[in-house]
Amino acid sequence: MKPYQHPTFDQITLTGLLHALSDPVRLNFVQCLATKMCEQPCGAIPTPVAKSTMSHHLRVLREAGIVRIRTEGTQSLTSLRLAEIEAKFPGVLEAVLKAADAEKPLQEHP
Amino acid sequence: MKPYQHPTFDQITLTGLLHALSDPVRLNFVQCLATKMCEQPCGAIPTPVAKSTMSHHLRVLREAGIVRIRTEGTQSLTSLRLAEIEAKFPGVLEAVLKAADAEKPLQEHP
DNA sequence: CATGTTGTTCGACATCCATAGAACAATAAA
DNA sequence: TTTATTGTTCTATGGATGTCGAACAACATG
Numbered sequence: 288m289k290p291y292q293h294p295t296f297d298q299i300t301l302t303g304l305l306h307a308l309s310d311p312v313r314l315n316f317v318q319c320l321a322t323k324m325c326e327q328p329c330g331a332i333p334t335p336v337a338k339s340t341m342s343h344h345l346r347v348l349r350e351a352g353i354v355r356i357r358t359e360g361t362q363s364l365t366s367l368r369l370a371e372i373e374a375k376f377p378g379v380l381e382a383v384l385k386a387a388d389a390e391k392p393l394q395e396h397p
Numbered sequence: 398m399k400p401y402q403h404p405t406f407d408q409i410t411l412t413g414l415l416h417a418l419s420d421p422v423r424l425n426f427v428q429c430l431a432t433k434m435c436e437q438p439c440g441a442i443p444t445p446v447a448k449s450t451m452s453h454h455l456r457v458l459r460e461a462g463i464v465r466i467r468t469e470g471t472q473s474l475t476s477l478r479l480a481e482i483e484a485k486f487p488g489v490l491e492a493v494l495k496a497a498d499a500e501k502p503l504q505e506h507p
Numbered sequence: 508c509a510t511g512t513t514g515t516t517c518g519a520c521a522t523c524c525a526t527a528g529a530a531c532a533a534t535a536a537a
Numbered sequence: 538t539t540t541a542t543t544g545t546t547c548t549a550t551g552g553a554t555g556t557c558g559a560a561c562a563a564c565a566t567g
Contacts (some may be wrong), residue, residue, distance in 0.1 A: 299497050306419035307454035309412050310555080330513070337557055342515055344555085361513045361564045382488035386411050389486075415553055420525080440543070447527050454525085470532045471543045 291349060291356045296371055299352035304376065307351035307379075308383060312336055315343045317353060318387050320367050328362040399505045401459060401473075406481055409462035415488065417461035418493060422446055423454050427463060428497050438472040457488050 302333050312334065319332045345365060346376050348354045353372065354365050372380045418424050421434065429442045444451050454473060458464045463482065464475050482490045 300419050301493070301500050302419050302424060305415045305424075305493070309416035309419050309494070311412050312555090313416075314412060328513080336555085338514065339516080339557055339558075346515090347554095350514065358514090358563090361511095373437045376492070376499075378488060378492035379496050383415070384484070386486035386489050390411050420524085434549080438543080446525085448544065449528075450526050455522095456545090468533090468544090471541095473544065 290358075290393075294352040296375065299372070299375055301376060301379075304353065304372070304379070305352045307347050307353055310347075311350055312341075314374060314383075314387055315342065315391075315393075316341075316394060317348065317367065318384060320354070320365065321369070321384050322393055330362070337382055363365060377392065402469075403459060403465060404462040405460075406485065409482070409485055411486060411489075413461045414463065414482070414489070417457050417463055420454065420457075422451075423458055424497055425503075426451075426454065426491075426499075427458065427477065428494060428503055430464070430475065431479070431494050432503055437475055440472070 308317065316334070318330055320327060336344075345356065345363075346352070346364075349356050352368060355368050356363050356365050358364070369380065410480060418427065426442055427442070430437060435455050448453075455464070455466065455473075459466050464476050466473050468474070479490065
């Protein structure tokens with residue numbers, strides 16, 4: 288499997304970030320990722336869409352610089368680029384995530 | 398001229414807000430509006446697009462609940478719904494505007 | 508080797524979106 | 538009244554986007 292392309296710190300843009308977060312499915316995924324705060328395989332996060340659609344969304348999040356993806360075996364592990372985004376756009380992601388959780392709290396899934 | 402439709406406080410959504418701010422032209426407009434902190438006619442803010450396009454963008458911002466528009470004579474005055482957005486999504490708009498200004502400071506136009 | 512798990516990629520499709528020009532509406536100004 | 542100002546609406550267009558199923562690839566497991 289070919290390695291994933293990630294934008295560098297300088298290539299991350301604010302509008303790109305906002306656009307990536309403006310989709311409900313993606314925002315929910317990022318929200319879920321933030322509460323776990325550790326690498327997650329796609330399957331570990333419940334989604335309402337087909338896996339091919341989810342793959343597309345993950346690509347968008349990756350190309351926006353929001354997540355970092357690496358493969359391990361058959362699964363691809365996704366993690367938030369929290370520190371970088373905080374360094375680049377202080378307070379933005381934190382406020383958005385807090386607002387997202389206030390608007391629609393994450394439901395736990397056992 | 399028929400009055401403008403504005404979403405109520407409850408109808409404003411986070412993804413709608415993020416989407417509206419994810420366009421460079423719109424973000425720049427909001428940024429400009431925030432620094433002036435007073436009602437502005439469209440023409441008072443420099444834009445790189447045609448006026449019909451700008452009218453479309455203002456409609457998007459209005460329908461997302463970000464701006465309030467009223468008419469006075471031939472011009473339509475636009476103002477930020479800052480307090481409401483702050484009440485609904487604390488810190489979000491402030492952080493975004495700060496990040497926008499850090500990324501691309503507004504140029505003054507005399 | 509055969510099967511299962513996990514994602515990616517590839518069409519395909521419907522929809523949305525940013526853009527612009529032309530026509531129009533409403534008001535202001537001469 | 539005629540002209541200018543300001544902005545909206547309509548139509549068109551090219552491009553992006555979200556969605557899915559089917560096929561595929563890579564690895565793990567039986």
